[in-house]
Amino acid sequence: MAKFTLIQNPTFKADVLIPQVGGEPVKVGFEFKYLDRTALAELYAEWGERNKELGQKAEEMSLKEFTAAQIDLQVDQIKAVVVGWGFEEEFTEQNIRVLVSSIVSTPTAVLQAYAEAFSQARLGNS
Numbered sequence: 001m002a003k004f005t006l007i008q009n010p011t012f013k014a015d016v017l018i019p020q021v022g023g024e025p026v027k028v029g030f031e032f033k034y035l036d037r038t039a040l041a042e043l044y045a046e047w048g049e050r051n052k053e054l055g056q057k058a059e060e061m062s063l064k065e066f067t068a069a070q071i072d073l074q075v076d077q078i079k080a081v082v083v084g085w086g087f088e089e090e091f092t093e094q095n096i097r098v099l100v101s102s103i104v105s106t107p108t109a110v111l112q113a114y115a116e117a118f119s120q121a122r123l124g125n126s
Helices: 037-060 063-081 093-102 106-124
Strands: 011-020 023-033 082-085
Touching: 011 106, 023 063, 023 106, 037 063, 063 082, 063 093, 063 106, 093 106
Parallel strands: none
Antiparallel strands: 011 023, 023 082
């Protein structure tokens, strides 16, 4: 019988389908931070507040300012849950910004893969 511990590993790996303009999505390995349910709820609440504030300020901002603020939020989101990736480029804040700025659906793909890893773990343990 396999041994099981209640303590989770501090990181876990999952593949993310990264969209490409004019091509098929590419599967890239990511290493994510493990967060317990309380920490995850706090993080999601913070993101929700920031999204709400951004939405409230949207009419006062130019499209360029709104996009920059949205990118800043998404960079922070990626930094909060990712510790490494399988791209040739090093995992740095500058390269996270390049990733987030590349295609609008890229941050969503990364964050969705993170959330799905938790959902799959929940389903697998039922």
